[in-house]
Amino acid sequence: MSKLIKAVRGMYDSHGMDARLWGRLDRAYATIMQRYAYDAVRTPIVEPVGLFARAIGEVTDVVEKEMYVFEDRGGEKLALRPEGTAGVVRAGIENGLLYNQIQKLWYAGPMYRYERPQKGRNRQFHQMGAEVFGLGGPDVDVELIEMTAELWRELGILDGVTLELNTLGQSDERRAYRDELVAFLRANFDALDADSQNRVDTNPLRVLDSKSPQTQALLTDAPTLHDFLGGESIAHFEALKAGLDDAGIAFRVNPRLVRGLDYYNRTVFEWTTEHLGAQGTICGGGRYDGLVEQLGGKPTPGVGFALGVERVLLLVEALGQIPADLQRDADVFMMATSDAGEATIRRLARELRAHSDQRVAVLHGGGSFKSRMKKADRSGARVLVLLGDDEQANAQVSLKPLRGQGEQITIAQDGWLNALADMEQ
Numbered sequence: 001m002s003k004l005i006k007a008v009r010g011m012y013d014s015h016g017m018d019a020r021l022w023g024r025l026d027r028a029y030a031t032i033m034q035r036y037a038y039d040a041v042r043t044p045i046v047e048p049v050g051l052f053a054r055a056i057g058e059v060t061d062v063v064e065k066e067m068y069v070f071e072d073r074g075g076e077k078l079a080l081r082p083e084g085t086a087g088v089v090r091a092g093i094e095n096g097l098l099y100n101q102i103q104k105l106w107y108a109g110p111m112y113r114y115e116r117p118q119k120g121r122n123r124q125f126h127q128m129g130a131e132v133f134g135l136g137g138p139d140v141d142v143e144l145i146e147m148t149a150e151l152w153r154e155l156g157i158l159d160g161v162t163l164e165l166n167t168l169g170q171s172d173e174r175r176a177y178r179d180e181l182v183a184f185l186r187a188n189f190d191a192l193d194a195d196s197q198n199r200v201d202t203n204p205l206r207v208l209d210s211k212s213p214q215t216q217a218l219l220t221d222a223p224t225l226h227d228f229l230g231g232e233s234i235a236h237f238e239a240l241k242a243g244l245d246d247a248g249i250a251f252r253v254n255p256r257l258v259r260g261l262d263y264y265n266r267t268v269f270e271w272t273t274e275h276l277g278a279q280g281t282i283c284g285g286g287r288y289d290g291l292v293e294q295l296g297g298k299p300t301p302g303v304g305f306a307l308g309v310e311r312v313l314l315l316v317e318a319l320g321q322i323p324a325d326l327q328r329d330a331d332v333f334m335m336a337t338s339d340a341g342e343a344t345i346r347r348l349a350r351e352l353r354a355h356s357d358q359r360v361a362v363l364h365g366g367g368s369f370k371s372r373m374k375k376a377d378r379s380g381a382r383v384l385v386l387l388g389d390d391e392q393a394n395a396q397v398s399l400k401p402l403r404g405q406g407e408q409i410t411i412a413q414d415g416w417l418n419a420l421a422d423m424e425q
């Protein structure tokens with residue numbers, strides 16, 4: 001036997017229940033985006049490597065350590081996208097979508113980061129995201145957060161997540177703060193963990209969300225960015241909080257939330273959970289008012305978020321929220337008891353499919369009555385639609401509940417869809 005070729009480490013196949021649940025998430029997400037009048041945008045998975053270095057920041061983990069970079073046959077340096085925002089901004093500029101316009105866009109697809117794989121952290125993972133351009137006010141920040149909260153509610157996981165919120169101010173405010181923070185970190189250099197020591201000069205704000213308890217303890221005495229914010233940034237943050245209150249969305253202000261990508265200003269947020277272990281952030285986002293200009297466009301405010309599909313699916317499962325109907329292969333199973341009824345049962349299936357979006361399975365492959373019944377039962381369907389020789393002769397059909405209580409009934413084929421609908425109530 002030849003040696004098996006396996007999937008790349010950190011990259012997974014989705015099938016069975018997982019794929020069904022993913023399909024449900026896809027539909028729920030698209031429905032919410034439509035409800036808020038957002039338009040889909042699809043961008044390439046591969047982009048010039050420079051796009052990400054410029055957008056995300058040279059001294060971020062993503063750009064320094066995690067990108068899949070390669071040269072194509074023409075010698076062009078390309079990268080598999082590690083996130084969606086940079087590509088959407090590039091597309092917006094290139095297609096003339098941003099200047100003096102308001103754009104509300106959404107996307108979904110695979111992203112690639114060469115991280116150490118563990119539960120909830122993959123090298124190929126999937127995001128669903130949204131980006132809004134041309135609106136600088138806090139009301140849009142609220143709208144985006146409200147959309148994510150609506151999705152969590154629909155998936156049954158809202159009670160299992162926490163919204164963490166912070167403001168990073170504007171770049172001049174951050175610069176002044178950065179100087180003070182660096183002075184503080186230098187004064188306490190020996191007490192920092194090694195990772196944080198490396199960041200003091202390159203990306204000191206990232207020290208704030210260090211995982212080291214020793215560094216975190218030290219930071220209680222560090223200067224806070226909020227003390228460096230100007231009136232406009234404070235007003236933006238206050239209006240954001242008031243808007244969330246109005247929308248009935250609970251949040252926790254976390255002054256140490258800084259995010260791992262460099263393009264943010266003002267609003268940043270994350271939805272986190274304690275049910276997934278170390279990889280507890282299911283969604284992150286924020287405002288990036290300087291990014292369009294940084295990538296060569298005209299100054300245009302931007303704000304958005306992205307959720308991690310795999311983590312959301314894990315959370316739905318962890319909280320026992322997989323919908324019952326996804327646990328069966330079909331909702332309705334239809335079969336004739338002998339080959340003579342095949343054509344009729346297919347005609348009836350056609351009628352049902354034309355009138356409902358239930359999952360309707362028809363028996364394939366024939367077999368004895370016993371083996372047919374076994375297949376019907378294994379499908380997990382709620383109702384069996386049965387065509388025996390008698391029913392066939394009398395233009396009738398039988399409906400048999402397969403789960404729970406209820407009697408089998410035999411009715412005329414004419415009008416059988418109504419009887420089925422009654423039975424399923």
Ligand code: HAM
Pocket residue numbers: 082083084085113115120121122123124125126127129130131260261281282283284285286287303304305306307308309310311
């Ligand atoms: P991010 O926080 O890097 O933000 O990623 C967003 C989400 O993607 C994370 O919260 C997490 O759920 C998921 N994720 C990230 N890395 C992995 C991984 N290795 N395995 C599994 N899931 C992962 C962004 O990417 C920004 N582009 C979000 C954004 C949009 N900000 C503004 N607009």
